[in-house]
Amino acid sequence: MQTLINVGVAQMQTAANPTVLRTILGSCIGICIYDRVKKTGGMAHILLPNGSGSEKPEKYADTAIPLLINNLIKAGCKKENLSAKISGGASMFKFNPNISLAQIGEKNIEMTIKLLEENHIPIMAADVGGNAGRVIDFYLEDGRLKVRAGGKEKMYYKI
Amino acid sequence: MHEQIKQRLEQIVNNIGQLPSIPDVAGKVITMVNDPDASFSRIAEEISKDQAITTNVLKLCNSAYFSRGKEISSVERATVTLGIKEVKDIVFVAATKSILDKQIMGYDLAKGELWKHGLAVAVLSKHIAMIKKKSEIADIAFTGSIIHDVGKTVLALYVQSAFKEIVSLVDSKQITFQSAEREIMGFDHQEIGEKILTKWNFPQILRDIVRFHHEPENAPNESKLLVSIVHIANTICLMGGIGVGSDGLYHQISEEAIKTIGLKDQELENLYSNLPDTINNASAIQ
Numbered sequence: 001m002q003t004l005i006n007v008g009v010a011q012m013q014t015a016a017n018p019t020v021l022r023t024i025l026g027s028c029i030g031i032c033i034y035d036r037v038k039k040t041g042g043m044a045h046i047l048l049p050n051g052s053g054s055e056k057p058e059k060y061a062d063t064a065i066p067l068l069i070n071n072l073i074k075a076g077c078k079k080e081n082l083s084a085k086i087s088g089g090a091s092m093f094k095f096n097p098n099i100s101l102a103q104i105g106e107k108n109i110e111m112t113i114k115l116l117e118e119n120h121i122p123i124m125a126a127d128v129g130g131n132a133g134r135v136i137d138f139y140l141e142d143g144r145l146k147v148r149a150g151g152k153e154k155m156y157y158k159i
Numbered sequence: 160m161h162e163q164i165k166q167r168l169e170q171i172v173n174n175i176g177q178l179p180s181i182p183d184v185a186g187k188v189i190t191m192v193n194d195p196d197a198s199f200s201r202i203a204e205e206i207s208k209d210q211a212i213t214t215n216v217l218k219l220c221n222s223a224y225f226s227r228g229k230e231i232s233s234v235e236r237a238t239v240t241l242g243i244k245e246v247k248d249i250v251f252v253a254a255t256k257s258i259l260d261k262q263i264m265g266y267d268l269a270k271g272e273l274w275k276h277g278l279a280v281a282v283l284s285k286h287i288a289m290i291k292k293k294s295e296i297a298d299i300a301f302t303g304s305i306i307h308d309v310g311k312t313v314l315a316l317y318v319q320s321a322f323k324e325i326v327s328l329v330d331s332k333q334i335t336f337q338s339a340e341r342e343i344m345g346f347d348h349q350e351i352g353e354k355i356l357t358k359w360n361f362p363q364i365l366r367d368i369v370r371f372h373h374e375p376e377n378a379p380n381e382s383k384l385l386v387s388i389v390h391i392a393n394t395i396c397l398m399g400g401i402g403v404g405s406d407g408l409y410h411q412i413s414e415e416a417i418k419t420i421g422l423k424d425q426e427l428e429n430l431y432s433n434l435p436d437t438i439n440n441a442s443a444i445q
């Protein structure tokens with residue numbers, strides 16, 4: 001039996017096969033990291049690219065990514081077996097470009113990619129940007145990611 | 160334009176029996192709150208006539224979001240301890256839950272998502288009113304937010320069958336999802352929501368919030384501030400993924416709303432950044 005765990009805004013969760021991790025995304029990013037050998041993975045739902053450092057690390061891409069990697073290593077994963085899939089980072093459809101909040105989706109994407117690269121975690125799929133909301137399901141049995149957006153489903157298998 | 164759907168929706172709005180109903184007590188309490196002659200005890204008496212609502216109201220009065228610490232065991236006590244405006248908001252939460260707390264098919268919202276969206280928008284709207292020193296309208300911001308998307312409950316079925324047409328119009332004309340709803344089906348979820356509130360005999364200010372929450376620039380002047388507050392709270396919740404459905408973020412952020420409220424860039428970002436608190440507060444309403 002697969003158990004479904006909902007990962008909320010600014011939360012992080014690691015689990016093993018056969019769990020499914022789910023979250024719903026607007027401008028936030030769902031960062032999914034998987035160990036293909038240990039069949040264990042984790043999801044972070046980040047709200048913003050970077051914070052002041054003193055706050056909840058799960059909320060920001062720059063602190064959540066190292067924390068997620070660390071949690072996976074503590075759970076017995078090996079860094080060289082890890083790979084990532086990312087999703088989310090949508091923007092409002094219409095806005096005046098001088099509203100800085102409206103740029104958050106794009107900034108989240110940039111920072112997430114940068115931090116994963118710095119931590120040498122290869123990105124296998126990036127279903128990001130645009131204006132759609134997304135519901136994502138991360139299957140820890142094989143690391144596949146299902147992205148449901150605008151009434152359509154896409155599956156990403158590469159790990 | 161999808162003629163069949165348009166005709167069907169015209170039938171529905173002209174025959175209000177087909178629109179959702181709300182317990183009488185909600186409408187009565189709203190009117191009484193605005194009536195200077197209505198006493199606390201009269202309002203409490205009116206609520207107490209509806210046993211099911213009363214049970215829920217008392218539970219909500221003692222929830223982490225509304226409670227002031229002391230256990231409240233009667234509606235009369237609640238009006239004194241929390242004030243009638245707060246009790247009105249609580250009656251409202253109790254009276255609308257069954258209408259909103261369900262799966263909304265065409266918008267791809269699982270059961271509970273539209274309800275939680277309304278609660279989060281309500282908590283955030285109230286917060287915006289408070290930080291902008293407009294506490295006298297915070298209760299209306301709250302009630303209006305709870306039901307701002309009520310039109311979706313009726314429109315969902317038709318959005319489902321016209322979804323492809325709506326999406327392709329959004330794409331080809333670069334218009335928002337809700338504008339495309341109106342162009343394809345003759346009505347958008349704001350207009351259907353307004354009809355529902357008219358059926359319920361709700362005050363104009365609440366009708367305006369429902370009718371203009373995606374286009375606050377078109378709201379009448381006297382309701383522009385409240386509509387703008389709900390618009391911004393709604394936008395921020397959608398960006399945070401709270402209640403985001405098949406219409407996604409295919410909506411606008413109204414610059415006029417930001418100016419009307421007087422929100423600085425940093426304040427706007429803080430509202431978004433503090434979403435985890437908003438979500439916690441919203442889930443404390445039960």
Ligand SMILES: [Fe+2]
Nearest residue numbers: 307308372373
């Ligand atoms: Fe709406």
Ligand SMILES: [Fe+2]
Nearest residue numbers: 276307308393
């Ligand atoms: Fe909404």
